[in-house]
Amino acid sequence: MSLIIENLTVRHGAITAIDSLSFRVNERELAAVIGANGAGKTTLLRTLSGLNEPIGGSVTWHGESILHTKPEDLVRRGILHVSDGKTVIPELSVKENLALGGLWRKDKKDVVVATDEVIDLFPRLGERLTQSADTLSGGERQMLAIGRALISRPKLLLLDEPSLGLAPLIIDQIFQTLDSLRHKLGLTVVLVEQNAMSALGIADTGIIINLGKLVTVGKSNDLKSDPNLRAAYLGY
Amino acid sequence: MRLFSTLLIGLSSGAIYSLMALALVLVWRSTRVVNFAQAGQAIASTYIGYLVISRTDNYWLALPVALVAGALIGALVDVALIRTLNKRVKSGPAAEMAPVIVTLGLLGLIRSTVGMIWGGDLKAYKAPVTNHGFTFGTTTIPFSPYNLLIVITAVIVMAVFSIIFQKTNLGLSLRAAAFQPEIARLAGVRVDLVRTIGWAFAGGAGAVAGVLVTPSNSLSPNSLDLLLVLGFVGAVIGGLESLLGAAIGGVVLGIGLAFILEYVSTSLAFPSAFIVLILVLLIKPSGILGKKGGRGA
Amino acid sequence: MHKSRSIRLLVFIVIALAAFFLSNVVDELRVFQGASLSVYIVAIASIVLLTGYSGQISLGHGALMAIGGYSAVLAHNHWKVSIPISFAIAIVSTAFFGSILGWAAARLKGPYLAGTTLALAVGLPSLANQFSVLGGEQGLAFDVGAPPKSLGSDFTQYKWYFWICALAALIIVWITQNILTSRYGRQWRAMRSAPISASLSGIHIGRSKVLAFTISSGIAGLAGAMLVMTLNLVTPSAFPLSLSFAIVTGAVLAGVTNLGGGVIGALVLVAIPDIADLLAGKMGGAEKISANLPGFITSLILIVTVLLLPNGPKLSKLVSHKTK
Ligand SMILES: Nc1ncnc2c1ncn2[C@@H]1O[C@H](COP(=O)(O)OP(=O)(O)OP(=O)(O)O)[C@@H](O)[C@H]1O
Ligand SMILES: [Mg+2]
Numbered sequence: 001m002s003l004i005i006e007n008l009t010v011r012h013g014a015i016t017a018i019d020s021l022s023f024r025v026n027e028r029e030l031a032a033v034i035g036a037n038g039a040g041k042t043t044l045l046r047t048l049s050g051l052n053e054p055i056g057g058s059v060t061w062h063g064e065s066i067l068h069t070k071p072e073d074l075v076r077r078g079i080l081h082v083s084d085g086k087t088v089i090p091e092l093s094v095k096e097n098l099a100l101g102g103l104w105r106k107d108k109k110d111v112v113v114a115t116d117e118v119i120d121l122f123p124r125l126g127e128r129l130t131q132s133a134d135t136l137s138g139g140e141r142q143m144l145a146i147g148r149a150l151i152s153r154p155k156l157l158l159l160d161e162p163s164l165g166l167a168p169l170i171i172d173q174i175f176q177t178l179d180s181l182r183h184k185l186g187l188t189v190v191l192v193e194q195n196a197m198s199a200l201g202i203a204d205t206g207i208i209i210n211l212g213k214l215v216t217v218g219k220s221n222d223l224k225s226d227p228n229l230r231a232a233y234l235g236y
Numbered sequence: 237m238r239l240f241s242t243l244l245i246g247l248s249s250g251a252i253y254s255l256m257a258l259a260l261v262l263v264w265r266s267t268r269v270v271n272f273a274q275a276g277q278a279i280a281s282t283y284i285g286y287l288v289i290s291r292t293d294n295y296w297l298a299l300p301v302a303l304v305a306g307a308l309i310g311a312l313v314d315v316a317l318i319r320t321l322n323k324r325v326k327s328g329p330a331a332e333m334a335p336v337i338v339t340l341g342l343l344g345l346i347r348s349t350v351g352m353i354w355g356g357d358l359k360a361y362k363a364p365v366t367n368h369g370f371t372f373g374t375t376t377i378p379f380s381p382y383n384l385l386i387v388i389t390a391v392i393v394m395a396v397f398s399i400i401f402q403k404t405n406l407g408l409s410l411r412a413a414a415f416q417p418e419i420a421r422l423a424g425v426r427v428d429l430v431r432t433i434g435w436a437f438a439g440g441a442g443a444v445a446g447v448l449v450t451p452s453n454s455l456s457p458n459s460l461d462l463l464l465v466l467g468f469v470g471a472v473i474g475g476l477e478s479l480l481g482a483a484i485g486g487v488v489l490g491i492g493l494a495f496i497l498e499y500v501s502t503s504l505a506f507p508s509a510f511i512v513l514i515l516v517l518l519i520k521p522s523g524i525l526g527k528k529g530g531r532g533a
Numbered sequence: 534m535h536k537s538r539s540i541r542l543l544v545f546i547v548i549a550l551a552a553f554f555l556s557n558v559v560d561e562l563r564v565f566q567g568a569s570l571s572v573y574i575v576a577i578a579s580i581v582l583l584t585g586y587s588g589q590i591s592l593g594h595g596a597l598m599a600i601g602g603y604s605a606v607l608a609h610n611h612w613k614v615s616i617p618i619s620f621a622i623a624i625v626s627t628a629f630f631g632s633i634l635g636w637a638a639a640r641l642k643g644p645y646l647a648g649t650t651l652a653l654a655v656g657l658p659s660l661a662n663q664f665s666v667l668g669g670e671q672g673l674a675f676d677v678g679a680p681p682k683s684l685g686s687d688f689t690q691y692k693w694y695f696w697i698c699a700l701a702a703l704i705i706v707w708i709t710q711n712i713l714t715s716r717y718g719r720q721w722r723a724m725r726s727a728p729i730s731a732s733l734s735g736i737h738i739g740r741s742k743v744l745a746f747t748i749s750s751g752i753a754g755l756a757g758a759m760l761v762m763t764l765n766l767v768t769p770s771a772f773p774l775s776l777s778f779a780i781v782t783g784a785v786l787a788g789v790t791n792l793g794g795g796v797i798g799a800l801v802l803v804a805i806p807d808i809a810d811l812l813a814g815k816m817g818g819a820e821k822i823s824a825n826l827p828g829f830i831t832s833l834i835l836i837v838t839v840l841l842l843p844n845g846p847k848l849s850k851l852v853s854h855k856t857k
Contacts, residue, residue: 049422075424083422091415092408100412100423103405148423270644272651317836325843333590334839336647337785340592341839344778344832351825461774465652472645503663506656513652514637517645
């Protein structure tokens with residue numbers, strides 16, 4: 001019962017962004033994927049969520065393949081991808097952005113419950129429900145994107161650089177929230193980050209990739225203290 | 237009185253332009269294609285309405301039948317043609333032109349198919365209520381009960397649209413899929429399906445426009461070409477991105493043209509519309525609602 | 534460069550001689566089709582220059598042909614000018630109109646330009662109905678006169694049209710080809726494939742686009758004048774929307790970037806009515822079938838070509854390599 005990636009290869013035209021990558025993430029674990037710009041982190045997540053098509057390899061979640069499946073179907077199987085950058089729909093209100101997360105769900109009662117939970121978790125969203133998402137700050141947008149995913153009751157959460165462009169204080173806040181959430185909800189999380197220290201701080205496992213290839217996998221504590229890795233990839 | 241009556245006439249023709257503009261905007265927003273075949277889809281639907289009228293003599297049956305037919309044709313065009321096109325033509329110098337050319341080809345295809353089935357002769361389309369103007373005392377104004385009916389029907393259609401778009405889950409999906417298809421997908425919206433529904437709505441709106449405009453003219457395979465152009469002008473006036481803008485743009489155009497026809501010259505209607513089109517595009521390409529990059533509801 | 538130019542000239546002369554020889558051996562209908570072929574070749578050349586080179590789309594070249602057609606007829610009828618002069622007037626007046634339109638067009642993005650030019654194709658020809666000087670629905674007669682006596686007594690009117698059209702087409706294709714290989718042609722191509730670096734390297738994009746629109750319009754105007762000559766008259770209905778469709782189809786068939794391919798596109802367009810007649814006969818020959826089948830086939834070809842060969846037929850690539 002876990003996410004198992006084997007020999008995954010993804011290309012963008014002539015560029016091989018992911019090159020026979022293999023690793024696994026156990027259920028209820030948080031795995032931090034670390035790598036420099038262009039390492040292939042985003043491509044990895046996009047492939048896991050069905051946005052990109054791989055040319056080889058396999059990915060299974062709970063024993064079933066999730067490749068060659070539309071993102072909207074994976075969402076219904078509990079796989080939620082919070083992409084980097086503009087992750088909200090700026091033309092819609094905050095409330096509508098949140099509502100999107102529950103649109104497809106049959107259990108409308110639980111959608112209401114989940115929405116209330118999200119608003120409790122991120123009170124700043126609650127204060128801005130009718131505002132257009134365009135007016136939100138970067139941190140609020142990140143909350144909105146995560147909140148929308150939570151309303152879908154995810155089992156596997158794929159997060160792409162949630163710290164991107166945020167102030168250190170907010171980053172800490174988001175990471176703490178994330179850590180308590182995943183324990184509370186029993187989430188499996190793949191967290192892509194360049195901010196290695198924060199990410200490894202809450203992760204169980206660290207996965208370091210470079211130019212699409214696996215560099216090393218290990219307990220996050222071991223990775224944090226490995227001097228070679230620190231110098232080469234972790235940058236602190 | 238003349239002023240008022242011209243205003244009303246403009247409102248009635250503008251309502252029809254608005255519907256066509258709405259159809260174009262719906263498709264443009266979701267698919268980034270200006271669907272020139274909209275005139276073809278509308279003419280096919282209007283002829284299907286004609287079948288109903290010629291059998292039953294009932295305009296009120298023809299209108300919903302045409303609407304449903306228009307919606308089905310719209311959905312079919314998206315599924316059969318546009319999806320294939322998007323799959324086949326992803327990049328290259330043709331990517332920008334291909335949709336334009338394909339919808340143009342489809343317009344030709346539908347027009348000639350309609351011609352092969354029904355012939356090129358003009359068909360009369362009976363209005364359900366009189367097209368003779370209202371009379372007040374001794375004066376009869378050009379604005380007729382039928383014109384009033386056009387306005388009411390168009391308002392109903394647009395009200396239904398705006399309720400669907402603003403208040404329903406389907407509407408939310410439609411907007412999300414149109415604005416940010418990828419994020420919508422990641423939130424679980426079935427974007428392809430929703431887009432097809434958007435095409436169906438557009439097809440329905442175009443069909444209603446066709447059935448409403450035809451009793452005042454007559455029906456032939458190319459009788460809606462001008463409506464397409466005026467709908468496009470209306471849509472551009474409204475900024476091409478906004479449904480509200482399309483509605484307003486169509487009405488503004490209708491009223492403007494009515495005044496030119498009444499007070500200046502009947503031969504200037506098309507040139508004026510054309511000049512308005514160019515002026516809007518040159519001076520305020522985001523349309524009169526004019527938010528920059530403005531994508532309102 | 535010089536050598537290739539003289540080879541090209543030789544090719545043109547050979548084609549001309551072959552065409553004139555052919556016109557003496559085939560029957561009257563084929564001669565008339567030869568004239569139509571020439572009209573289409575010129576019209577397609579105008580699209581190739583505009584769309585294939587400068588990257589601007591036009592769905593309204595049928596309307597520009599109408600301007601050329603009416604200008605030629607008005608000039609000929611009112612000022613009694615000779616055919617070449619009336620053709621020249623058609624070119625100049627349409628180019629003038631095109632330069633105004635092009636000024637606006639250079640500022641419009643793809644779909645907007647497509648819609649605007651389509652509007653023109655729909656509205657402009659019918660405008661002629663409203664002005665009595667243009668003859669309304671009946672149009673104006675265009676009589677270029679019988680062929681000169683010196684060509685012999687069995688020299689038919691159609692053959693005369695063909696000679697005029699073929700000569701005009703050869704000259705204009707020759708000129709167009711030279712424009713496309715000139716500095717301007719290279720500028721257009723640079724502008725189309727890499728607009729930013731083109732403007733950095735000093736190409737004035739706006740001006741360059743307007744120039745392309747102007748020249749293209751002039752060529753379309755000539756095609757319009759040739760068309761109305763073969764019809765003996767000019768009417769609004771000579772320039773239906775389907776004419777604009779047909780020209781675009783021909784250009785798409787040609788791969789849009791290739792003048793030589795334009796000949797193939799034009800051949801297909803000329804052949805379509807024949808094919809349609811054949812099919813219509815098989816389908817019972819009803820008037821409504823035979824009247825609409827050509828449009829149906831043209832549109833079908835247009836859609837299928839774009840779907841199957843979005844970047845033009847491979848063949849055109851071979852040819853364009855040779856002409857480089
Ligand atoms: N759509 C695309 N087309 C072509 N190449 C792409 C595309 N997306 C990514 N690439 C290339 O694939 C490689 C991996 O990119 P990716 O975005 O996955 O890296 P990343 O690790 O997320 O980088 P960053 O930390 O900057 O976000 C890069 O070389 C990038 O240029
Ligand atoms: Mg990335």
